[in-house]
Amino acid sequence: MSYKVLVSDPLAEEGVDILRGFCEVDVKTGLDEDEIIKIIGEYDGLLVRSGTQVTAKVIEAADKLKFIGRAGAGVDNIDLDAATKRGIIVANAPAGNTLAACEHTLAMMMSLSRNIPQATASVKKGEWKRSAFMGVELNEKVLGIVGFGRIGQELAKRANALEMKVVAYDPYINVERAKELGVEVKTLEELIPVANFITVHTPLIKETRHMINSDSISKMKDGVRIINCARGGIINEDDLYDAIVAGKVAGAALDVYEEEPPHSSKIVTLDQVITTPHLGASTVEAQQNVAVSVAKQCIEVLKGGSAKFVVNAPMVPPDQQDRIEPYARLAQKMGKLLIQLVEGRIESVEIEYGGKAADLGRGSKYVTRLALKGILDPILQTPVNIVNAEFAAKERGIKVSETITKESEGFANLVTIKITTDKMAESVSGNVSSPEKIRIVKIGEYMTDMTPGGDVIISRHHDVPGVIGRFATITGQHNINIAGMQVGRNKPGEEAIMVLNVDSAVPQEAMDEILKIEGVFTAKYAHI
Numbered sequence: 302m303s304y305k306v307l308v309s310d311p312l313a314e315e316g317v318d319i320l321r322g323f324c325e326v327d328v329k330t331g332l333d334e335d336e337i338i339k340i341i342g343e344y345d346g347l348l349v350r351s352g353t354q355v356t357a358k359v360i361e362a363a364d365k366l367k368f369i370g371r372a373g374a375g376v377d378n379i380d381l382d383a384a385t386k387r388g389i390i391v392a393n394a395p396a397g398n399t400l401a402a403c404e405h406t407l408a409m410m411m412s413l414s415r416n417i418p419q420a421t422a423s424v425k426k427g428e429w430k431r432s433a434f435m436g437v438e439l440n441e442k443v444l445g446i447v448g449f450g451r452i453g454q455e456l457a458k459r460a461n462a463l464e465m466k467v468v469a470y471d472p473y474i475n476v477e478r479a480k481e482l483g484v485e486v487k488t489l490e491e492l493i494p495v496a497n498f499i500t501v502h503t504p505l506i507k508e509t510r511h512m513i514n515s516d517s518i519s520k521m522k523d524g525v526r527i528i529n530c531a532r533g534g535i536i537n538e539d540d541l542y543d544a545i546v547a548g549k550v551a552g553a554a555l556d557v558y559e560e561e562p563p564h565s566s567k568i569v570t571l572d573q574v575i576t577t578p579h580l581g582a583s584t585v586e587a588q589q590n591v592a593v594s595v596a597k598q599c600i601e602v603l604k605g606g607s608a609k610f611v612v613n614a615p616m617v618p619p620d621q622q623d624r625i626e627p628y629a630r631l632a633q634k635m636g637k638l639l640i641q642l643v644e645g646r647i648e649s650v651e652i653e654y655g656g657k658a659a660d661l662g663r664g665s666k667y668v669t670r671l672a673l674k675g676i677l678d679p680i681l682q683t684p685v686n687i688v689n690a691e692f693a694a695k696e697r698g699i700k701v702s703e704t705i706t707k708e709s710e711g712f713a714n715l716v717t718i719k720i721t722t723d724k725m726a727e728s729v730s731g732n733v734s735s736p737e738k739i740r741i742v743k744i745g746e747y748m749t750d751m752t753p754g755g756d757v758i759i760s761r762h763h764d765v766p767g768v769i770g771r772f773a774t775i776t777g778q779h780n781i782n783i784a785g786m787q788v789g790r791n792k793p794g795e796e797a798i799m800v801l802n803v804d805s806a807v808p809q810e811a812m813d814e815i816l817k818i819e820g821v822f823t824a825k826y827a828h829i
């Protein structure tokens with residue numbers, strides 16, 4: 302299979318070279334939305350930085366696209382919902398540019414405190430205005446970090462070395478980590494009035510849009526300095542402009558803007574504002590890191606594997622993959638079998654993880670999505686995968702639930718999937734005996750021992766002599782070889798279940814004849 306990848310923002314050669322060793326690569330930067338829409342249909346992979354806007358329209362036109370790689374951290378330029386709906390894996394390179402962005406923030410803070418860019422411009426004009434550029438020291442000042450993730454934490458370490466007092470706000474803060482770094486954890490309301498410098502390091506999401514605004518600025522210290530090297534829009538630029546003009550805020554350092562480039566932004570015109578053109582990640586080292594990371598992930602996905610830093614599907618940590626893979630295989634097969642055993646509109650899918658399967662941790666989310674793939678793939682037009690499985694179920698009003706239990710009915714581990722439709726309910730249980738051996742051990746209430754795969758007929762019939770013999774006659778007449786048979790029953794003489802493994806597909810006429818056998822309640826053919 303030959304693949305094509307489009308690189309639509311400047312990417313370090315190291316990454317492009319890795320891709321070229323695997324597939325055809327086109328580097329076409331500076332395209333607008335219409336231009337991308339025209340060509341995106343040819344490509345299996347798309348690699349971007351923050352420049353390309355991967356909109357819903359672009360994704361709609363991307364008929365072959367399987368992977369979008371973001372050579373950097375922020376994915377706010379990619380319509381994740383649209384990609385998820387189409388089953389396109391989106392992955393980023395979250396840690397590759399952390400130090401670059403952290404050092405840029407530090408450089409901005411120092412430049413801001415000593416007016417270095419303004420003084421440079423002045424000297425270049427032939428001026429010598431020493432008193433106009435009086436600065437402030439960082440020593441013993443309070444640095445308020447909003448968003449204590451990768452960049453926020455690295456910045457705290459460096460600010461400690463400058464003997465600043467560091468306070469941080471993050472709703473999901475790792476308190477232990479903050480303590481280790483000597484950082485005082487605060488609420489946003491507590492941080493705002495005590496900081497001399499405030500720097501934001503959150504993603505741009507609904508909760509963080511304009512989190513710094515006229516209201517919060519009014520509660521800040523007079524003469525506060527504000528830095529944004531994260532995302533334009535976290536700070537309300539108009540409110541910041543007014544506060545600088547009013548003298549409340551002494552200055553600001555901006556690397557990112559509500560609109561990039563900030564052509565119509567008045568804030569960049571202020572002398573107290575120092576600006577860089579979204580350079581946080583622009584170091585040789587960071588660009589190599591992120592380009593290599595997304596190139597490798599792109600190749601993995603195009604080869605049929607998974608990416609290391611998927612942002613729109615549950616991730617399985619690399620050290621857990623071997624343990625989780627057999628459960629994922631089992632759940633997909635169970636789902637595929639189960640969907641062929643039920644009739645009617647699916648209302649809910651319940652998955653129970655029992656015994657050792659209860660210890661899968663976050664891996665259960667991955668396994669559940671593969672069960673949903675098994676269930677939904679045969680009934681939906683759009684291919685279902687690990688990315689869009691949950692979305693596809695939700696869109697069809699199917700309620701999906703997971704239960705964890707220590708109970709496992711005597712098995713070391715037991716996974717049970719139950720589908721309820723508007724007509725019936727059916728369940729299947731499976732077990733991982735060894736990494737290679739997966740089994741279906743129960744269908745409904747009946748015990749069985751079946752290796753899922755190939756063609757099977759599953760019947761429920763009256764437990765009386767002669768019924769099974771008639772099955773064999775009909776399959777024989779249709780030239781279908783029986784490879785294996787298992788029969789289970791709860792009470793002799795009542796209902797029995799039979800799993801018949803056959804060597805070829807079973808035509809509908811054969812199934813119609815089987816269904817007419819006296820004593821057969823239900824019979825289904827399934828290809829797993």
Ligand SMILES: NC(=O)C1=CN([C@@H]2O[C@H](COP(=O)(O)OP(=O)(O)OC[C@H]3O[C@@H](n4cnc5c(N)ncnc54)[C@H](O)[C@@H]3O)[C@@H](O)[C@H]2O)C=CC1
Pocket residue numbers: 373374375376395398399402447448449450451452453470471472473474502503504505508509530531532556557579580581582583
């Ligand atoms: N200027 C540039 O070139 C670069 C910018 N960035 C941007 O920097 C930002 C931070 O990046 P990382 O540290 O790598 O991300 P991260 O994901 O490691 O950290 C983000 C932190 O924000 C926190 N957060 C989420 N919602 C919050 C809220 N409502 N209030 C306060 N904190 C909240 C999260 O809990 C997390 O700890 C991102 O927006 C990223 O896109 C990253 C690299 C380069």
Ligand SMILES: O=C(O)C(=O)COP(=O)(O)O
Pocket residue numbers: 350351352372373374375376398579580581582583
């Ligand atoms: O990684 C990020 O979030 C960045 O903002 C870096 O953007 P860039 O790749 O330099 O366009």
